Amino acid sequence: MDDFAALWALELVSPGELRAWRRRCASVEEAIAMATESGCLPGRLGRALAVRGGCLDVLLGEGRQRLEADLARVSLPEVALRDAENDGVLEKAGMPGPFGVVAGVAELPPGPRLAIVGTRHLPPGEALRAREWIDNLLSQVACTVVSGGAYGIDSLAHQAALAHGRPMIVVLAGGLVHAGPAGSREALFRIAGSGGAVLSAWPPGRAPMPAMFVERNRHIAALADAVLVVRAPARSGALGTAREAMRLRRAVAAVPGPLEADCFRGCHALIRSGATLVESARHVRDLLGSGADSTQSSLLPMMARTARQLPTDPVERRLWAILDGRGGVTLDALLLELPGIQPGGLHAALLSMELSGHVVMEPGGHVRAVER
Amino acid sequence: MDDFAALWALELVSPGELRAWRRRCASVEEAIAMATESGCLPGRLGRALAVRGGCLDVLLGEGRQRLEADLARVSLPEVALRDAENDGVLEKAGMPGPFGVVAGVAELPPGPRLAIVGTRHLPPGEALRAREWIDNLLSQVACTVVSGGAYGIDSLAHQAALAHGRPMIVVLAGGLVHAGPAGSREALFRIAGSGGAVLSAWPPGRAPMPAMFVERNRHIAALADAVLVVRAPARSGALGTAREAMRLRRAVAAVPGPLEADCFRGCHALIRSGATLVESARHVRDLLGSGADSTQSSLLPMMARTARQLPTDPVERRLWAILDGRGGVTLDALLLELPGIQPGGLHAALLSMELSGHVVMEPGGHVRAVER
Structure with missing residues (x-):
């Protein structure tokens, strides 16, 4: 990373000032000299420099070391600070710059890009239905999946994209060091x-x-050719994504569901505002056009569905030990067999295991392990 | 009824010929003389006249007596044969004439007209949900209900319209003597x-x-200001009503539902073709405009929900005797207690009793009598 990028990454100069500096000056030294002369050196940079006896090399050297250590802890491949004004990916995403951070490929994968978005809070029964629907979708539609790296629908989109070898672009809220749960x-x-x-x-x-x-x-919304809202209650962030996509004249679609289920209220509101109702993979393919016709994976599937591992979370491991090989067990019975676990914790662990395909919730509130 | 109307009602002359006769001749006698002279007296009329020694008065007198007896058996109030070319109601419905039959009011009731249409074959669980939804709708939306007098959604629309005092127009397929089941x-x-x-x-x-x-x-479709499809599978006659309404530029709306339920496939297809998705009474009111704002009934409710009578059908009476005062009973247990009744007959009787509010189908396939 060049010195301007390092200043941005270390948050020593505001993005606006940095943009101005880069336009006017050939180097960070020159910009600092100019700002110092006109009495408008940013306070944070001024103080950081003063501590290092005014030595920019020492300041940036230390900073680069710290950044590298932070990024190493996240352990993502091919991390690069890229110039938002000269980078196809960041420009396409409408990122304000002057820099952005990209891990992974340097260019956008070919073919249509489908944003799969929705609520982070799926009721247990819905999680399984949504998982199957998204899985079936990505088994049939060739596209790059765009998503937010959160729980709920985002997480189901990740899993299905990996399972079916669809390339994926995750856009984070916040810095890369805080990448996802x-x-x-x-x-x-x-x-x-x-x-x-x-x-x-x-x-x-x-x-x-x-x-x-x-x-x-x-x-x-900016990155996607089409935005698909799979589940969204009346006040869901996903609706913001969809509305922004409508403003940008992207295709927007939503999945309908029972009137009794809150997690479809937002989907229905979108359809009333002009989003396309989609029921099936074929409907989504129609939305994306001919580029999505191939049912071949663009990549080698990374996560075979059959090679499921045991849960790693300690609560989930205890649950698995109770459920494996048994018929349906009620939540009350599970709580009795798990002293020290609160109902909220049990619910969270079950949802996680439902999403990972270890258990299913049966009608009547019984939990059953899925046979391997 | 005048002589032309009587000829039409007795089907002795085709509607096209009758239209031509009325335009050219002042009386049926004159028309018959003209047709006889030019050798084109309709065969059926010619034979019927010959049997009565050529006496039109005898023929029409007998015919009128038979019609009156047939209509008396149907026992509908205020039955009239009306001239479709000079009648506001028949003209609005786009009926081809030259005559039509109307029982009840002479003019269309005031306010917006909402056609409530859908499948005749509701799965048991859906019947109850649809019943509640339509009931809630007509408790809140002031409108005249237009429907087809059939089973399923039509029947639920009738019941709710009567319960909430909304005037109703039923349009029959076929003659009035065959009015409905x-x-x-x-x-x-x-x-x-x-x-x-x-x-x-x-x-x-x-x-x-x-x-x-x-x-x-x-x-x-022609009579309605808006057509609402409540439940419709992929091949439902209700979709024809909706498409005709779109062609006539009427408002068309449909209710969404779970992807797994076949009885919403047609609704979803309509929404994809441009029908408005509606979830609630408020959405339907928006569709109909300000005329539907009043939540007051236009008429005195005719059917109090509490004054439910015992079923009159013999199978339903036997079912009621078994279910009344008991908890949930499975279908298998019912079949054992009803020797001679086939599963299909049991299903039909239960659906009828669910629609009339005598029983509810509980999750897991149990049937329970509704307490009076």
């Missing part, structure tokens, strides 16, 4: 390492804040 | 007797044929 780091690594990319518009150490999710959703 | 005659009587009407484009004795249902659906 810990449990999804491994998925992000596989995404970036298998023809896909993980993008961030923010310096690597920037912690996610609510407003960044709104901006991230704009980047997703 | 026997079980719904009482409902038709109440519809025609309480500010609504029962219409038919055919001579009273004409038996319904498949093509007439298609034509009847066109009359429903």
Whole structure:
């Protein structure tokens, strides 16, 4: 990374000032000399330099070391700070620059790009239905999947894209160091390492804040040829992504569902606003055009469905030991067999195991292990 | 009824010829003389006259007596043969004439007209959900309900319209003598007797044929300001009504549902073709405009929900005797307790009793009597 990129990544100069500096000056030294002379050296940079006896090389050297250590902990492949004004991927995503961070491929994968978005909070029964629907979709539609790297629908989109060898672009809210919940780091690594990319518009150490999710959703809409809302309640961030996509004249679609299920209220509202109702993979293919016709995977599937591993989370391991080889067990019975686990914790573990395909929730509230 | 109308009702002259006769001649006698002279007296009329020694008065007198007896058996109030070319109701329905049959009011009730259409074959669980939805709709939306007088959604629309005092127009396929399945005659009587009407484009004795249902659906679309499809599988006659309404630039709406339920496939297809997705009474009110704002009934509710009578059908009576006062009973147990009843007959009786509010189908396939 050049010195301007390092200043941006270390958040010593605001993006706006940095853009101005790059336009006017050939080097960071020249920009600092000019700013010092006119009495407008940014305070944070001034203080950091003063501590290092005014030595820019020492400051940037230390900073680069710290950044590299931080990024190494996230362990994503091919991480690069890229110039947003001269980079096809960041430009396409409408990232404001002057820099952005990309892990994975240097160019956008070929073919149509489909954003698969929706709620992070899926009711247990719906998680399984949504998982099957998205899995069937990506088994039949050739596309690059764009998503947000969160729980719920995002997570189901990751799993299905990896299973069917569809390249994936994950756009993060916040810096790369905060890439997704810990449990999804491994998925992000596989995404970036298998023809896909993980993008961030923010310096690597920037912690996610609510407003960044709104901006991230704009980047997703900008990157996508079509936005598909799979499940969304009345007030879901996914609706913001869809509305931004409508503004940008991208195709927008939503899946309908029972009137009784809250997680379809947002989908229905979108369809009422002009989004296309989609029921099937064929409907989504119609939306994306001929580029999505191939049912061949663009990549080698990374996650075979049959090679399922045991859960790694300790609560999930205890649950698995109870459920494996048994018929349906009620939640009350499970709580009795798991002293020390609260209902909320049990619910979260079951949802995670349902998403990973280890258990299914049966009608009447019984939990059953899926045979391997 | 004048002599031309009597000839039409007795089907002695085709509608096309009759239209021509009326335009050219002042009386039926004059028309018959003209036709006889030019050698083109319709065969059926010629034979019927010959049997009565050429005496038109005898022929029409006998015919009128037979018609009156037939119509008396149907026992609908205020039955009139009306001139389709000079009648607001028949003209609005686009009936081809030269005559049509109307039971009930002489004019269309005021306010917006909403056609409520859908499948005749509701799966048991869906019948209850659809019933509640339509009931809630008509409790909140002031409109005249237009429907087809059949089973399924049509029947639910009748019941809810009567319960909430909304006037109703039923358009029949076939002649008035064949008005609806026997079980719904009482409902038709109440519809025609309480500010609504029962219409038919055919001579009273004409038996319904498949093509007439298609034509009847066109009359429903023409009469309605908006067509609402509540449940419709992929090949449902209701879709024809909706498509005709689109062609006539009426508002068309459909209710979405789970992807797994076949009875929403047609609804989803319509929404994909441009129909408005509606979830709630508010959405339907938006569709109909300000005329539907009043939540006051236009009529006195004719059917109090609490004054439910015992079933009259013998199978339903036996079922009721078994179920009344007991908890949920499985279908298998019911079949054991009803020797001589086949599964198909049991299913039909249960659906009828579910629609009439006598029983509910519980999850897991248990049947339970509704407490009075």
